Amino acid sequence: MTLIKSTTKAHLALLGANIIYGANYLISKGIMPDKIAPTPFVFIRLMICVTLFWGIKFFLVKERIEKKDLLKLALCGLFGGCLNQTLFFHGINLTSPIDASIITTATPVIVLIFSYIILKEHITKNKIIGISLAAVGAIFLIVYGNKAAGTSSLLGNVLVLINACSYGLYLVLVKTLMSKYHPITVISWVFLFGFIFLLPIGLPSFLNTNFSSFDTHTYLTIGYVVIFTTFFAYLFNIYALRFVSPSVTSSYIYLQPVVSFILVSILAYGFMQTQYAQDINLIKILSCFLVAGGVYLVSKPENIKVTKPSYNPKR
Numbered sequence: 001m002t003l004i005k006s007t008t009k010a011h012l013a014l015l016g017a018n019i020i021y022g023a024n025y026l027i028s029k030g031i032m033p034d035k036i037a038p039t040p041f042v043f044i045r046l047m048i049c050v051t052l053f054w055g056i057k058f059f060l061v062k063e064r065i066e067k068k069d070l071l072k073l074a075l076c077g078l079f080g081g082c083l084n085q086t087l088f089f090h091g092i093n094l095t096s097p098i099d100a101s102i103i104t105t106a107t108p109v110i111v112l113i114f115s116y117i118i119l120k121e122h123i124t125k126n127k128i129i130g131i132s133l134a135a136v137g138a139i140f141l142i143v144y145g146n147k148a149a150g151t152s153s154l155l156g157n158v159l160v161l162i163n164a165c166s167y168g169l170y171l172v173l174v175k176t177l178m179s180k181y182h183p184i185t186v187i188s189w190v191f192l193f194g195f196i197f198l199l200p201i202g203l204p205s206f207l208n209t210n211f212s213s214f215d216t217h218t219y220l221t222i223g224y225v226v227i228f229t230t231f232f233a234y235l236f237n238i239y240a241l242r243f244v245s246p247s248v249t250s251s252y253i254y255l256q257p258v259v260s261f262i263l264v265s266i267l268a269y270g271f272m273q274t275q276y277a278q279d280i281n282l283i284k285i286l287s288c289f290l291v292a293g294g295v296y297l298v299s300k301p302e303n304i305k306v307t308k309p310s311y312n313p314k315r
Helices: 006-029 038-060 067-094 097-104 107-119 125-144 154-178 183-207 216-240 246-270 282-298
Strands: none
Touching (some): 006 067, 006 097, 006 246, 038 067, 038 183, 038 216, 067 097, 067 183, 097 154, 097 246, 107 125, 107 246, 183 216, 216 246
């Protein structure tokens, strides 16, 4: 039997994670804010996943963190656990799933910028052109969101963009820990710190949530977001970062608008939900191509360095 290469597994993990994320734009929006507000939704997401990740770590991964790495893990928890998830859910609550998925594809450009600052990665002419192109597409869509019909929103689009910046910084910061610790160890600490940062505002909103109004659809949606979008998607991404660079990891993000466009089109034209039909127009498609084109230039294969894992578990 031919064994699958580690890098191939990493790419499959990234493919799976971004299909999950692409569907999440529409699925998570479906119960907000009628059934649950964004903040308690994120609180539930982090609370359950902290329990899951630490349960796995307790039984399978016996590893300690050096004190000097706690600050970096805390920053990863802030940007990759608390801020990015809270901003995303508040953003998607206000704006179109398509707008959000297009804006999020600017993440590879953001990763490139932070990689240059933190990891000292070289920026080529193609990458500069790509950054400019993607920025034009994202900014154009954000400004247009204030005037567009459908479910678009300027504030929602801005929150999603800040979320993308937060997540991009997290990808770069967490990469520096992947050669030192097991993925389960890293993600467990990231979610623990993220949960701690969210606790002051998350707990009161969680306690004030009207759980009696939840129906089967609500619980299924929360289950999808917790198990797939959070637990599996984060696990897939953290696994992939052991074998590929942050630039490669983030470049898969531009698959998300494809998934979002397909699902929104099904709702708009298959199930005749007219509010979503207004979310699909030529301007948004053009913005999508601008962002995707910029991302392609940023993530061209010859500019990507694939790294081999050097993780050595502590005894």
